[in-house]
Amino acid sequence: MDPDPNKPEELPSNSANNSHGSTHPPSPFPDEVIEKVLSYINSHKDRSSFSLVRKDWYNAERWSRSRLFIGNCYSVTPEIVARRFPRIKSVTLKGKPRFSDFNMLDWGANVHSWLVMFAKVYPFLEELRLKRMTVSDESLELLAKSFPSFKALSLSSCDGFSDSGLKAVASHCRNLTELDIQDSISEDISGTWLSSFPENFATLEVLNFASLNSEISFDALERLVSRCKSLRVLKVNESITLDQLQRLLVLAPQLVELGTGSFLQELTPRQYEDIESAFSNCTSLRVLSGLWEATSLYLPLLYGACFGLTFLNLSDVALQSGEFAKLPVHCPNLRRLWVIDTVEDKGLEAIGSSCPLLEELRVFPANPYELDPRLGVTERGFLAVSQGCRKLRYVLYFCRRMTNAAVITIVQNCPNFTHFRLCIMNPHQPDHLTNEPMDEAFGAVVKTCHKLQRLSVSGLLTDLTFEYIGKYAKNLETLSVAFAGSSDWGMQCVLDGSPKLRKLEIRDCPFGNTALLFGHGKYEMMRSLWMSACNVTIKGCTILAKEMPRLNVEVIKDEDSDDNQADKVYVYRTVAGPRQDAPPFVLTL
Amino acid sequence: MSLNNQLESEYSGSLKTELTLGLPGGAQAPKSAVKRGFSDTVDLNLYTNSEDEVNVATHTQPPPAKGQVVGWPPVRSYMKKKMMTVNCKYVKVAVDGAPYLRKLDLQIYTSYKELLVAFQNMFTCLTICNVIANESKIVDISNGTEYLPAYEDKDGDWMLVGDVPWNMFVESCKRLRLIKSCEKLKLMKSSASLETSSSTSC
Numbered sequence: 001m002d003p004d005p006n007k008p009e010e011l012p013s014n015s016a017n018n019s020h021g022s023t024h025p026p027s028p029f030p031d032e033v034i035e036k037v038l039s040y041i042n043s044h045k046d047r048s049s050f051s052l053v054r055k056d057w058y059n060a061e062r063w064s065r066s067r068l069f070i071g072n073c074y075s076v077t078p079e080i081v082a083r084r085f086p087r088i089k090s091v092t093l094k095g096k097p098r099f100s101d102f103n104m105l106d107w108g109a110n111v112h113s114w115l116v117m118f119a120k121v122y123p124f125l126e127e128l129r130l131k132r133m134t135v136s137d138e139s140l141e142l143l144a145k146s147f148p149s150f151k152a153l154s155l156s157s158c159d160g161f162s163d164s165g166l167k168a169v170a171s172h173c174r175n176l177t178e179l180d181i182q183d184s185i186s187e188d189i190s191g192t193w194l195s196s197f198p199e200n201f202a203t204l205e206v207l208n209f210a211s212l213n214s215e216i217s218f219d220a221l222e223r224l225v226s227r228c229k230s231l232r233v234l235k236v237n238e239s240i241t242l243d244q245l246q247r248l249l250v251l252a253p254q255l256v257e258l259g260t261g262s263f264l265q266e267l268t269p270r271q272y273e274d275i276e277s278a279f280s281n282c283t284s285l286r287v288l289s290g291l292w293e294a295t296s297l298y299l300p301l302l303y304g305a306c307f308g309l310t311f312l313n314l315s316d317v318a319l320q321s322g323e324f325a326k327l328p329v330h331c332p333n334l335r336r337l338w339v340i341d342t343v344e345d346k347g348l349e350a351i352g353s354s355c356p357l358l359e360e361l362r363v364f365p366a367n368p369y370e371l372d373p374r375l376g377v378t379e380r381g382f383l384a385v386s387q388g389c390r391k392l393r394y395v396l397y398f399c400r401r402m403t404n405a406a407v408i409t410i411v412q413n414c415p416n417f418t419h420f421r422l423c424i425m426n427p428h429q430p431d432h433l434t435n436e437p438m439d440e441a442f443g444a445v446v447k448t449c450h451k452l453q454r455l456s457v458s459g460l461l462t463d464l465t466f467e468y469i470g471k472y473a474k475n476l477e478t479l480s481v482a483f484a485g486s487s488d489w490g491m492q493c494v495l496d497g498s499p500k501l502r503k504l505e506i507r508d509c510p511f512g513n514t515a516l517l518f519g520h521g522k523y524e525m526m527r528s529l530w531m532s533a534c535n536v537t538i539k540g541c542t543i544l545a546k547e548m549p550r551l552n553v554e555v556i557k558d559e560d561s562d563d564n565q566a567d568k569v570y571v572y573r574t575v576a577g578p579r580q581d582a583p584p585f586v587l588t589l
Numbered sequence: 590m591s592l593n594n595q596l597e598s599e600y601s602g603s604l605k606t607e608l609t610l611g612l613p614g615g616a617q618a619p620k621s622a623v624k625r626g627f628s629d630t631v632d633l634n635l636y637t638n639s640e641d642e643v644n645v646a647t648h649t650q651p652p653p654a655k656g657q658v659v660g661w662p663p664v665r666s667y668m669k670k671k672m673m674t675v676n677c678k679y680v681k682v683a684v685d686g687a688p689y690l691r692k693l694d695l696q697i698y699t700s701y702k703e704l705l706v707a708f709q710n711m712f713t714c715l716t717i718c719n720v721i722a723n724e725s726k727i728v729d730i731s732n733g734t735e736y737l738p739a740y741e742d743k744d745g746d747w748m749l750v751g752d753v754p755w756n757m758f759v760e761s762c763k764r765l766r767l768i769k770s771c772e773k774l775k776l777m778k779s780s781a782s783l784e785t786s787s788s789t790s791c
Contacts, residue, residue, distance in 0.1 A: 099660070099663070157665065183665065364664070365662065365664065368662045368664050398662060398664075423662055423663065425662045427661070456663075480663075482661065482663070507660075507661075508661075
């Protein structure tokens with residue numbers, strides 16, 4: 001069992017007495033030894049296991065834990081956390097369920113009540129990392145003013161904040177080393193926050209504002225970069241031009257990670273040379289992203305910096321296959337590559353030929369709503385990469401056609417997949433050569449890839465796929481399913497097998513109450529279950545909620561669905577009870 | 590009592606929701622011979638919530654049926670916004686009196702004529718009436734209301750569609766609006782962004 005680290009577990013000691021009671025055997029180790037051992041244990045899962053052994057170990061662990069990880073902000077309350085862990089310096093909090101990301105629910109996961117508690121009990125907080133949470137300006141202002149030692153703020157796929165919140169952070173966090181905003185969903189942030197860093201502020205090491213769409217003062221940025229000698233990560237937004245970028249690179253040749261701004265600008269030969277040499281001087285550069293609107297005319301500017309690159313993120317620039325195909329040969333050390341499917345199979349073949357060390361490939365669709373199978377990439381490109389890149393272990397592949405045979409070959413070439421996320425974009429799409437379901441493809445994946453932790457399935461799939469998954473995917477932790485399966489049996493196979501399953505997200509599948517209720521014992525061992533557009537009803541959910549008081553069962557109904565239909569169901573384990581901040585469209589059963 | 594027994598006792602007979610393997614939301618309804626009035630069009634559950642999810646590409650040739658499903662493919666909102674600007678130029682299309690917006694990819698069309706046909710396909714109650722050689726009007730035949738296509742350009746000014754060469758139009762158009770003819774004067778006076786007009790009929 002993988003216990004939630006924040007659950008106040010039933011303590012194994014057989015007495016509620018103090019730890020020196022006569023029925024409680026003395027600790028085999030003195031406290032100093034326990035503390036020393038604990039100082040080497042950093043994973044929260046390991047610390048959790050440690051804390052379950054004995055009451056005094058539980059206490060030693062809770063006093064020495066400094067990093068907090070909460071995978072579901074509703075699984076526990078700030079009060080419970082504060083009571084158990086008195087000395088936290090770093091917090092990671094995740095909020096909304098992933099499938100809600102694709103449909104913009106205004107659902108909750110507001111960080112404010114957490115910050116209020118942290119301000120009270122963790123005045124020495126240094127780091128806050130949030131994912132899929134709502135963060136208001138008020139919250140950022142509270143953060144900025146409450147933690148004098150605050151160092152690192154990371155907001156990934158968060159929303160709710162604007163310029164004034166960021167201004168507060170910039171102005172008041174005197175020791176800030178990291179401001180990392182990824183995939184922000186904020187619409188209209190003006191750019192004045194960047195100018196709010198004090199003139200003598202120089203501690204920044206990480207600055208990422210690539211996803212904030214606003215003009216910032218280049219002047220302020222330039223001064224900031226020149227002051228911050230330890231800057232190693234700089235990701236600017238599209239408003240920064242090429243020649244501005246050149247000036248920044250001259251000031252910060254020590255950069256390890258760079259996100260460029262717009263890569264389209266008419267350049268004089270002199271400017272071109274200057275930029276080329278600026279890139280060549282960045283000898284520590286390992287990660288490159290941005291490159292908005294880059295074309296084959298400007299990509300060669302990068303060549304001087306490509307040799308050492310380990311991660312190239314081209315998901316912001318739709319390169320055509322011809323333009324892109326010349327690039328991989330300059331990047332022999334690439335481990336991770338993200339591209340848009342405009343590079344087509346030909347581009348992927350170039351990767352297969354030139355990047356033998358590649359471990360991760362993500363191919364995003366340029367136009368996700370276009371169903372024409374001639375667009376984008378196919379099984380050919382995936383095959384080509386698998387042939388040349390035998391170390392591949394992470395793939396996210398959006399395509400419009402695939403075959404069982406290709407996938408079988410791919411996993412034979414690359415048996416070390418830990419993350420296999422295949423998205424055949426047309427729902428229910430069969431093998432395009434044989435017209436059969438894609439069951440054998442995913443069967444091969446789970447049979448061959450013993451280390452598989454994360455799997456997303458797609459295409460026409462019957463219950464057989466899920467039989468395979470339940471039977472073979474022994475290390476699977478996250479499973480995403482859409483438009484698949486034939487009956488409840490499919491979901492039951494997964495719930496019955498897959499002992500390490502933590503997150504299950506399902507949409508548009510013919511799974512109903514029988515399957516939902518079959519897993520009732522399992523859900524407490526998991527972080528969460530998401531089911532939308534399936535055959536689950538409110539009655540079924542109510543039964544589940546009644547039987548399992550330590551699960552929250554939340555239902556969101558669509559506007560025009562019939563009364564008993566549970567259109568979106570989110571089930572998660574919690575020690576916090578039903579949440580108090582659910583918006584009116586969320587029914588907590 | 591086991592959970593499954595409980596379940597059965599809750600149901601007298603099987604209340605299973607009808608299983609559909611078809612795409613939720615469905616493909617676009619074929620154009621019927623009888624054109625509906627605008628208010629009827631509004632009631633149709635055309636794809637999903639009115640906001641950014643909607644994407645109808647219409648061509649002068651009959652398009653492949655594009656079933657648009659909510660939140661699918663699973664491209665994050667942020668990634669989607671990035672994708673939208675790649676190789677396409679989506680603009681919002683508003684119609685006076687309608688409570689929701691649609692979106693068009695201007696790059697699919699090569700002329701104003703095609704754009705008008707797109708409006709006709711998108712709002713199935715509207716028809717193009719060629720009144721004079723250069724001036725095409727869009728009319729809701731159920732009640733005779735005339736609409737003029739207008740657009741907001743890069744400078745924030747509202748202009749009538751058709752005044753500038755097509756490519757220039759695509760380049761500068763930020764969003765489109767089908768305004769009722771009688772509202773035209775009001776529109777031209779204020780070049781500030783237009784509020785959704787009230788349903789005063791003309």
